[in-house]
Amino acid sequence: MPSTPHVEHHFESSAVVRDIVIGMSDGLTVPFALAAGLSGAIAASRLVVVAGLAEIAAGSIAMGLGGYLAARSDCDHYASEVHREEREIIERTEDERREVREILESYGISREHSQPIVDAFEKNPKKWVEWMMRFELGLEEPDPKRALQSAVTIALSYVAGGLIPLAPYMLVADAPMALRYSVVATIVALAFFGYGKGYFTGAPRFRSAIRTTIIGGLAAAVAYGIARVIRP
Helix, strand or coil: CCCCCCCCCCCCCCCHHHHHHHHHHHHHHHHHHHHHHHHCCEHHHHHHHHHHHHHHHHHHHHHHHHHHHHHHHHHHHHHHHHHHHHHHHCHHHHHHHHHHHHHHHCCCHHHHHHHHHHHHHCCCCHHHHHHHHHHHCCCCCCCCCHHHHHHHHHHHHHHHHHHHHHHHHHHEEEHHHHHHHHHHHHHHHHHHHHHHHHHHCCCCCCHHHHHHHHHHHHHHHHHHHHHHCCCC
């Protein structure tokens, strides 16, 4: 009787979700705080929309640039560590052999059984370096396309998040009235955002929705309070 093949399903886009979370969370809170802070001083929603759109444009560029530089730093750091490991397996071969044995022993593999692995690594220095990068340093090789993808993802997520609290001001001429709708829209968006994050990451969905709503709501409230205090 043929057995059913065992297939494991793992979520493999955690980096993309992280970028969406970074961009969307900031996009929901910062433009909301700006629009809310201006609502008490400006009666016309049109001026709030202009200021909000300007902030979204500037914020998305800044956030995207930050994501790009962070990803590039990961690539540069990985390349630097690879070069160091390549030197060490040549200049400090015995130390590297000992490190391999110690790592294998931490997994319960005896010295007797680890020696063939060490011998195999010496015949394939490239694989030796890759193994040390992962098991000694805990580093995975970054995707070279990651920097640009991260920048675009964060920037677009920021724009998408920022337009939600700003949308009521585009539809309602009275800024104080639009603020009430903006509060509701932002809270609902945070809840859906948290639920979606839980769905894609495998976390409890409703717990993720509640946590995201509370944390995002508090962040927006604090930002709004600061905007109210420093407004002219």
